[in-house]
Amino acid sequence: xxxxxxxxxxxxxxxxxxxxxxxxxxxxxxxxxxAYELLEEAVRSLLIDKGVLTAQEIAAQxxxxxxxxxxxxxxxxxxxxxxxxxKKRLLADxxxxxxxxxxxxxxxxxxxxxENVPGIHNVIVCTLCSCYPKLLLxxxxxxxxxxxxxxxxxxxxxxxxEEFGVELPEGTEVRVHDSTADLRYLVxxxxxxGTRGWSEADLASLVTRDCMIGTAVPIVPKGKRKAA
Amino acid sequence: xVTRQQVKSQVTGPxxxxxxxxxxxxxxxxxxxxxxxxxxLRGKTGVVAxxxxxxxxxxxxAYHKPGLPRRVLYKVRFEQAAVWxxxxxxxxxxxxxxxxxxxxxxxxxx
Numbered sequence: 001x002x003x004x005x006x007x008x009x010x011x012x013x014x015x016x017x018x019x020x021x022x023x024x025x026x027x028x029x030x031x032x033x034x035a036y037e038l039l040e041e042a043v044r045s046l047l048i049d050k051g052v053l054t055a056q057e058i059a060a061q062x063x064x065x066x067x068x069x070x071x072x073x074x075x076x077x078x079x080x081x082x083x084x085x086x087k088k089r090l091l092a093d094x095x096x097x098x099x100x101x102x103x104x105x106x107x108x109x110x111x112x113x114x115e116n117v118p119g120i121h122n123v124i125v126c127t128l129c130s131c132y133p134k135l136l137l138x139x140x141x142x143x144x145x146x147x148x149x150x151x152x153x154x155x156x157x158x159x160x161x162e163e164f165g166v167e168l169p170e171g172t173e174v175r176v177h178d179s180t181a182d183l184r185y186l187v188x189x190x191x192x193x194g195t196r197g198w199s200e201a202d203l204a205s206l207v208t209r210d211c212m213i214g215t216a217v218p219i220v221p222k223g224k225r226k227a228a
Numbered sequence: 229x230v231t232r233q234q235v236k237s238q239v240t241g242p243x244x245x246x247x248x249x250x251x252x253x254x255x256x257x258x259x260x261x262x263x264x265x266x267x268x269l270r271g272k273t274g275v276v277a278x279x280x281x282x283x284x285x286x287x288x289x290a291y292h293k294p295g296l297p298r299r300v301l302y303k304v305r306f307e308q309a310a311v312w313x314x315x316x317x318x319x320x321x322x323x324x325x326x327x328x329x330x331x332x333x334x335x336x337x338x
Contacts, residue, residue, distance in 0.1 A: 110281070127266050154268065158317045173320040176308075181264045181301055181326035182283045 069138040070209035073186065076101060076136070077212065078204035081191040091115060094186065098136070105135040105184075115188040116214075120173050123161070123214035124185045125153045133184040137209060144213065154178060164215040187214040194225040244300050245329055250276045252304060253335030254327060262290035265331045273335045274306035280326055300329040 047053045076098065080087040090097040094111040098104075105111055111133060114122040126132065130145040143149050153160045157174045168174070177185050189211045195203060210216035246252055256271035264286050280303055284295030308321040315321070 112280075127268070128264060154323060155312060156316055157321070171320075173322065174317060175321070176323045178266065178269075178323065178325040180266055181280075181286065181328065183280060183301075183326055 065134065065139070068135055070207075070212065071204070072103065073133070073137045073209070073212045074204040074207035075200070076103070076186075077188060077207045078200040080188055081203055082200055087115075087188070090188070103136065105133075109182050109184050111136070111184050111186060113186045113188050114175075114177060116190045116217075118169075118190070119171065120175055121161075121166075121168050121214065121217075122175050122177060122185075122187045123153060123157055124177050124179060124187060125150055126179045127151065127154055128178075128180055131179040131184060133186050133212075136184075136186060137212060141209065161215065164210065166215065166217060187212050189214075189218050192218045192220050194220050244279050246276045246279075246302060246332060246334070248276050248278055251335045252276055252302070252327075252332045254304070255331050255333055259287070261287065263287055265327060266325065269304075269306065269311065269325055269327070272306055272311050274304040274310070277303040277305040277324060279303075283328075285328070301326050302329065302332065304332070 044058065048055055048058075076090070079101065080090050086097060086100075089100070090113050094113045095105060098111070109131070114124075116122055125144075127150045130140055130150075132140040132144060134140070149160070154176055157176050161168070161174065179185050189207065191203070192206065195206070206218040206220060208216055208218070211218050251273060252275070253273045254265065254269045254271060259265065280301040282298040282300050285293075285297070285299045286295070289295040303324055304327045306323045306325070307319070308315045308317060308323055309319060311323055
């Protein structure tokens with residue numbers, strides 16, 4: 001635990017000093033309870049009391065969500081890079097291909113994979129809210145949910161990509177996917193040059209979250225490049 | 229007496245009205261309540277890129293209805309220049325969105 005006053009010895013505590021006795025760091029929930037927090041608590045208690053769900057099931061679901069991170073998506077991408085048959089299956093039926101890898105994306109939404117190829121660069125957005133392949137990539141970054149990203153990436157995708165530092169070869173089509181309905185999209189980025197013979201784990205380390213949203217492309221660090 | 233076919237169409241919805249490659253226009257009308265058709269695409273013309281399957285109707289699901297009949301969902305591809313008057317990018321750029329059948333009309337290109 002981090003203390004702001006390491007020299008403050010509370011064992012021989014006299015009350016001569018003047019500082020207020022608030023803890024150095026407040027609990028995150030000391031503020032007034034918001035309407036949505038109350039609503040969530042009320043619904044959760046009702047579901048538990050009526051026997052629809054148990055507290056353990058809710059905790060397990062929270063744990064499952066926390067276990068999902070872009071590392072999982074990166075593993076999928078790396079496998080698609082080294083295994084052409086798997087890539088075919090991933091593009092044809094993302095749900096089934098993920099199941100092969102032991103990844104269950106649940107039943108709330110179906111998934112699609114869109115492949116970046118020479119001449120086409122894909123970018124994902126949800127202009128209506130913040131639909132995101134959470135069960136594959138984890139919780140979306142704050143900017144993905146921002147009004148600025150959601151409105152600008154459809155109107156001026158090239159401007160947004162420039163700000164993200166994405167440089168596309170001349171003549172590349174930018175294809176924006178607005179996930180407006182029941183499908184969640186994953187971008188399968190292109191395998192970068194200079195990675196021949198790399199292990200799946202090494203390849204996966206190049207695949208960042210943004211690569212799978214389409215606001216980045218995988219980059220091989222200078223020191224790690226191998227002659228192709 | 230309800231026929232098997234009627235039950236089936238209640239559950240699966242009608243067959244696809246549009247096929248990949250067909251030109252479609254997004255209906256230009258307001259929606260009451262929850263709706264998954266973005267405003268910026270209403271009245272815009274695109275091409276069906278693929279049929280995504282059938283899904284329970286989100287406009288009904290949002291209000292605790294079963295969402296039946298299911299709706300056919302299409303991936304519609306728009307030329308960016310057809311969506312925005314001042315699109316800053318080359319003519320080859322596209323935008324794709326998933327649009328339900330009841331929001332699509334058959335369209336033709338001028």
